[in-house]
Amino acid sequence: MSSSSSRRRDVTVADVAREARVSKAQAARALGAYGAVSEEVRSRVLAAAAALEYRPNELARSMNTGRSNTLGVVVGDIENPFFSLAMRGISDTAKTEGFDVILINTGEDVAAEAEAVRVLLDKRVDGMIVAPASHLSVGHLRDAVDSGRPLVLLDRQIPDLGVDAVMAKMDDISFTAVTHLIDSGHTRIGYVSSLDVGSWSSGQGMGLGLNPVSERLAGMRRAFHTAGMSAPNDLIRLSAGKPQPIREIVEELLLCPDPATAIIASDSLIALEVLHTIQQLEMRIPDDVSFMMYDDMPWALLMTPPITVVAQPVYEIGAAAAKTLLAHILGRPVMPETLVFHSELLLRGSIGSPKKVTEGA
Structure with a gap:
């Protein structure tokens, strides 16, 4: 270990005071930006701290001030660009207020989420932003609330918890998107999501709690009802990838006796798997199957044809979650307790009429 790294770790306020030739109390006031200290002393202390590469003891400071200037964030899958971009909004907003962010990924596992909350409580974060993996197992979230630390939910809502939630409103935009597909001639529309049904369903029908997927399905069913048709429930596939691979699900949707003529991917990660499978089946978009996905990724415009998307203001959602949490702190x-953002349907070239309609015209 280098002497430089050892010095950075071991330098104390007393060392800085000695280097600056001031008292320890004067050094502490200058470094902590509290109390009365002359500008001449402050300059000497800060110069000494820089020369010694002094770093404050964050734990000690939090014990003195009651605040760690740290936010904890718990998400299900940081590989999902939705959470990555939301995290950027959270981090940028926190930084402007002098707060750091600790991020923990859970893989949408409730046990891992509970452990993440425990770790963040132990680290004395000032508040937490959590995208809950379930609305059925929330004891750990109640523990966070009972600890006195503010909690804000991201992208999902649990009304009984009594905390703020920041999310996109999905039912109306889903109605608009599916209505567009129906107006284009599609009645066999597949929907693929990785939502863990077991974590969100109460076991009675499709009661999936208040999350984006449940709202999208509600909008989808409303669009079919408005058109005087029944929704194709056999083409709605949840828990994709757990354990059935997304590739197999897409093959079933496209190769069954009454196949889907359009597929909606719940996020951009699933979209990549769907597009890869369509390519492997040597099918063409939109000639053989129409395609739409949630979230607007840069690569969607680079596809041939460009992909129709439901664009959510993801960065803004993350920033608003951080602002709400910081307001509490x-x-x-x-x-308002539930802050909703509206999304936009961006029509591009991946939606066409079903093949059977075109050939029968």
Whole structure:
């Protein structure tokens, strides 16, 4: 280990005071930006701290101030670009207020989420933003609330918890998107999501709690009902990839006796798997199957044809979650308990009429 790294780790306020030739109390006030200290002393202390590469003891500071200036964030899958971009919004917003962020990924596993919350509580974060994996197992979230630390939910809502939630409103945009597919001649529309049904369903029908997928399905069913048709429930596939691979699901949707003529992917990760399978089946978009996905990724415009998407203001959702949490921490006015953002349907070239309609025209 280098002497430089050892010095950075071991330098104390007393060392800085000795280097600056001031008292320890004066050094502490200058470094902590509290109390009365002359500009001449402050300059000497800060110069000494820089020369010694002093780093404050964050744990000690949090014990003195009651605040760690740290936010904890728990998400299900940071590989999902939705959470990556939301995290950027959270981090950028936190940084402007002088807060750091600790991120923990759970793989949408409730036990891992509970452990993540425990770890963040132990690290004395000032508040948490959590995208809950379930609305049925929330004891750990109640523990967070009972600890006195503010909690904000991201992308999903649990009304009984009584905490703020920031999310996109999905039912109306889903109605618009599916209505567009129906107006284009599609009645066999598949929907593929990795939502873990077991974590969100109460076991009675499709009661999936308040999350984006349940809202999208509600909008989809409303679109079919408005068109005087029944929704193709046999083409709605949840828990994709757990354990059945997404590739197999897409093959079933496209090769069954009454196949899907259009597929909607619940996020961009699933979209890549769907597009890969369509390519392997030597099918063409939109000639053989129409395709739509949630979330607008840069690569969607580079496809041939460009992909029709439902674009969510993901960065803004993350930033708003951080602002809401910081408002609680800093004693500022708080936004409404549930803050919803609206999404937009961006029509491109991946939607066409079903093949049978075109040939029968």
